[in-house]
Amino acid sequence: MSNENVPITYKEISAQAEAIKAAWEQLQKQSDWVNRYIGNEKYDEVVFIGSGSSYYQSITMAATFRKWTGRSASAQPSSDIFLIRDATLARDKRILIVGVSRSGESHEVILALESVKGLPHIDTCGITTHETSTMFGMTECLLSPLGKEKSTVMSKSLSSMTFMMQAAIAMASGQDAYLQELQTVLELDEELVKASDTIIKEWVAAHDCNKTVYLGLGALGGLALEACLKLKEMTYTWTEAYGTLEFRHGPKSIVDSGTLVCLLLSESTREYELQVAREMKDYGAQVLLITAKRGDDTDFADLVIEVGGAKVSDEARSVLYLPAVQYNGYYSAMKLGLNPDDPRNLTQFVQI
Structure with a gap:
């Protein structure tokens, strides 16, 4: 192209x-x-x-x-x-x-x-x-x-x-x-954008799901909502976002083999959030982890994307999670034959 x-x-x-x-x-x-x-x-x-x-x-x-x-x-x-x-x-x-x-x-x-x-x-x-x-x-x-x-x-x-x-x-x-x-995030971002492009393009081409759930806590909770919106805007598919542990209280009932659960993992809450992700894997979900670093505790996941910045706080690392979820919306739209530049019913800003 x-x-x-x-x-x-x-x-x-x-x-x-x-x-x-x-x-x-x-x-x-x-x-x-x-x-x-x-x-x-x-x-x-x-x-x-x-x-x-x-x-x-x-x-x-x-x-x-x-x-x-x-x-x-x-x-x-x-x-x-x-x-x-x-x-x-x-x-x-x-x-x-x-x-x-x-x-x-x-x-x-x-x-x-x-x-x-x-x-x-x-x-x-x-x-x-x-x-x-x-x-x-x-x-x-x-x-x-x-x-x-x-x-x-x-x-x-x-x-x-x-x-x-x-x-x-x-x-x-x-x-x-x-x-x-x-400043560390600045140094990491350019290469991360390129890596996220390649990883997500290959993932989307090889996997299918009928619903996607994004999970995150704190500063990453806002980005989970944004990731959900990106996919919904570009693909018109069913997707939701929750606070990670809140997802276990009722909403997890929708999880099946057609579900993709994408966790924006915080280092400060890593152990608890990974427990939730493992539970969703046991229910049959595909699990995608976006994390500062992989480890033995992430081996259960279907895909692990390292965003680096393990030595910086969860908050500072926020923008490093965004390329992967933005490319997921883009490549999912392209796979469906949709034009991400012209999403249905949407304009750049809303008038009332």
Whole structure:
């Protein structure tokens, strides 16, 4: 296939290492943003908001913020801010809302930010890939300069914005160790993207399933939801995501020989999560593990993808899990004869 005939989605998944590096360099230019906003301890809580993929990466951002700073943070769907704010946000706290939007035009994010304008206990900021967007013009935003995408489904934009916000959180924490971990991730990402491409292409070609379940905890829980969405957007197939141990409480009843269970494995919870994966294997599922490192404890799995970064925290390793799950959506769509650049019923951002 000539380069001009390669789907845009594939090109953008494959370009995420470059986008992440550019986001890192841009953050050095915007480091004062950190001090004014998420690093400012006048806020009792930081609330990350988004819609769809942007909400799922908000979950990862909030989990990272809580772990690395020890301060209060949450992730909320942007619609909940303007529709049911009193049921979503505390009224007796000083709150910073961080809007997350690839395009900077998501109507729900814009409406959310507008709805809190002028409230004395709430300030806003954001992160986007478009410096000419509505959100960029209405509140001060971090900018992922190479995160811009032509594709409908998010890939390099999500990876680069997640990484950029985590780097900002590392700065806010005052812990140089976290910044060093993210530098390690930068060094690993380019080769990992290439390796994930080859591994997932071969896996999808050789295996079939009628349903897929993604599992993860903490920061990786948000990415499990995102992985689920990528596959659903590009292939229209049945897929769900759960907190790893929560999957055992009822939902595991759907597991059979046609099920693929993909676990985004945390090192800090490795033993418990692998118990769940082994149980699903016993029920007949195909098991795919994405992990910092393989070991004797992962030999039961049908496929193990090492993402490296065993010496960095689960949170810092987050974006290293994304190439495999993004390529899984892409290659699964191609196997079904679908066009990942033109997913059914979808547009780049939703208008209401």
